[in-house]
Amino acid sequence: MRYLPLMAQDRTEMLRTIGAKQIDDLFKDVPPEARLEGLIDMPRGQGELEVERALTNMAANNIAAGSVPFFIGAGAYRHHIPASVDHLIQRSEFLTSYTPYQPEISQGTLQYLFEFQTQVALITGMDVANASLYDGSTACGEAVTMAHRITKRRKAILSGSLHPQYQEVVRTLAKYDGFDVSVSADRLSGTESLLELIDQHTSCVVVQVPNFFGTVEDLSKVSQAVHAQGALLVVIVPEIVSLGLIRPPGDFGADIVACEGQSLGVGLNFGGPYLGLFATRQKYVRHMPGRLCGATTDVQGRPGYVLTLSTREQHIRREKATSNICTNSGLCSLAWTIHMTLLGEKGYRQLARLNHQIAVQLADDLSSLKGVELLTPVFFNEFTLRLPRPAGPVVDALAEKGVLGGMPASRLMAHDGAMENLLIVAATETNTQSDIAAFRSALGQVLS
Amino acid sequence: MTDILYTEQHEWVRIEGETASAGISKYAAEQLGDVVYVELPELGRTVEAAEEVAVVESVKAASEVYAPIGGEVIEVNAALGDAPEIVNQDAEGAGWFFKLKVDNTPATENLMDAEAYRKHIEGLG
């Protein structure tokens, strides 16, 4: 077996040193009835060639986004990743190291985490950020439970335009952690119903920017109402490229910001691994979940970095920890910070503008089709169209024509009949003029 | 000034009239190592004896601090916010955590005097 360095003779010698006759002597504490006699029912080991063949065949049964005109978003976005990102994250010293518990020999990981935390704080307009969480949806859940710790209240309000699966993650936590969740009736835009729900028992209000349907809207009234009741404003950003063009959550009073960072450096990966970004105000640092990297010096006075404020975490605080989280999304945060460093301010802003411009063009082109209506006039790179018939079959028909043309809102909101004809469409810098033309043409054919 | 009294969990309290100041013992501070943070109670909170009232943290440990006696929190030691090391330097003096307003005859029968506490620590080996 190519991954196992011990030779038969090594094993014999090692057993002799141990004083065991055979390997099963070392398993003597296992109750006899639980010891497997034979092999597990699965094929025996295979060479690289065979494994590669099997997996390549499976991969070939999927339509890669890059091989077709592709316009799906809804919480995961296809962007171009510079070649150097994937090269750098495969450096052995990044790829095959553990959490930096021994800082003297982990400065590489710690320094990029410090840089990452700073970049996240800057783009969100917040004071501090942690070293990442699993993904945007779990970061959203952590934001809500953190708001409970801070306010000592247990009633969260979610905007109806928050990603439906994020809503479900929070509701699941609520069921077991024992807090209340209400969801506002707002959908494509507007916050009127959200405002009505806020009262003196509210721990936090969770809003998404741009919202699930793509709308970018004024949240200053929500922010005022939330703070007037002593609650916290939690802002979710599933498309992190948007913050290169739209005002950051810190500008309109966010107390906690949780983002999906997948857009930069990480890729689509069929939903994971992704990257939860998590930022807050300085005064709430000790309530944060997850790892934090901090600057210090070594005994010789040289600058260096360590994991810090660990007393919040499960390995010390156990049942009183701020979260049970242990593993974060380390390598994805590295990919993210490298991509962001390559972009810099100039590239980040330009990338955002490019996304917006292509989406505007696409929205105009598609809504010029007969019976197709743009429902979200103020958007970044994603928008919602009303089609003249149910969007689900339309998307399937588009796929038949080789176009992955958006996501039917009904896929994630099957219960809401008003969603049936709505199509959520995203565009990024990866979409060419011919992609746009192909989408328009295919949609026109399907609808005609 | 009355004598300092101790709990088995290594808090101390000094009762002066209607005011009692409290903190963690010198022994506890030594056991904890370098104190990096103290989470203090809210002003105005009324606590029972033995109720969890503060948290003291070193780099690798966090310990709950229990109220040695009951009362209303009327003052907290704000200096610990900027300089938690005071707890290590003077645990039973400048490193006090909070002050309680207590009635004239607070229940102290579960508390130890300095000599009894010294023996208690010795017993911990």
Add this chain to the structure above:
Amino acid sequence: MKTSHMSSVAMETPEEVHMKPTYSGNKALAQEEKLIFELGDMAKTGVDLAEPAPIPSRLAEFERTDPIGLPGLTEPEAVRHYVRLSQTNYSIDTGMYPLGSCTMKHNPRLNEKMARLPGFADIHPLQPQQTVQGALELIDALAEGLKALTGMPAIAMSPRAGAHGELCGIMAIRAALEARGDARKTVLVPESAHGTNPATAAQCGYAVDIIPSSADGRVDVAALKAKLDHDVAAIMLTNPNTCGLFERDIIDVAEAVHAAGALFYCDGANFNALIGKVRPGDLGIDAMHINLHKTFSTPHGGGGPGAGPVVLSSALAPFAPLPYVVHGPDGWRLIENHDEAGDQADDAAPFGRLTAFHGQMGMYVRAYAYMLSHGSDGLRQVAEDAVLSANYVMASLQDVMSAPYAGPCMHEVLFDETFLDGTGISTLDFAKAMIDEGFHPMTMYFPLVVHGAMLIEPTESESKESLDQFIASMRFLVLAAKNGDVKRFKSAPQFAPRARLDETAAARKPVLRWHPN
């Protein structure tokens, strides 16, 4: 005006020149590296993007106008920055990484290559399902393999890490208990447990009750049984436990737990010791997470991402969370919402959803490649070699170090710091001296049940030569400690990119981001 480097050297006094080992601070391959905020420039970029067409923005007053403050680097600068940073990290590829409880085994590069196939890496979680049949097939195939290896009837694939899997398991347990109208309040956790266990139980609304350890490093079965009453919802037990020992009485424990109407969560962090040798399902457990980043070799990546699928007993299977994959006449189908689950099976009652989308596909591909590469025979050999290596380390060191519990151990061996008594050297000092010897230290001060714990997990990836070098280095350090060479330990590490760092200062005055001066 910029001062050139040549002239600044000339400005150093002869004494300073004599004292400085190098002018730059670099030492040959060891390069000092500044922060991107000191190196970069807001006007600089490492990407050449198309110029956006002059189409009016639709964002009106929501546009961001103030500078953000993000530094940029060109590609050569960025590559150098991150390569230099990488060179200050220890890694499995550099040397032995015997971090107990973490299973730092070799990460095969085939797995990396497979995960990057566009058919896996470049597919969207919400594409029409007929366009991702291969991905769903892979998830299903991995799920079947994990079920076979654990002897369990069901699995929840979506948890994104071990602790997330624990959350999944305990939520499923609570859902099952509530479904039978039997709300309970407590979860029993041994004192030697990972911190995630009590944290998870608390997050699911349970009180945590601690079970003591017995003198042989295992859970105190009598104490455990005494605590089993109508309020106990579950026990969370790691097996092999965190002392590296198999819980001999586990079947008895499972029976007692079930007799009391409670359920058995097994922390699967240490499954590497059992894979192909023992099926946890045969031990009577109800749920167990599998850390794909431990047992199935997906890279630890400096702290993640991981993956924590949870196998479930038939009692918990109906409560598995959304989403999951089923196979029917039309191929593979993803069940994403409660209605679909109900249509699919009468007893399906998913407890909810743990995450958006479907979990850690990138990790599934790697784990599946690992499973196929090893096969049934190779996986059994993994457990045997991992256990053999740990026992070899134990046998080769127990005469000079102190093992609190008698062997055989499983895949990791626990020492305490008794052997350092009277030397003035602590477990921490000893660990730091190992760095100077070119090893990553073992897990220190965990589990909490012994003083100054040193938990060593060599894994199956080390050759005998490598194990022998590790053993010899450890014996050398023990001798140095016993000979009173205190300075070697207190000043360690001397040869690392940094000496010991001031963690107290970092925690007292946290500096968590860069600020311009």
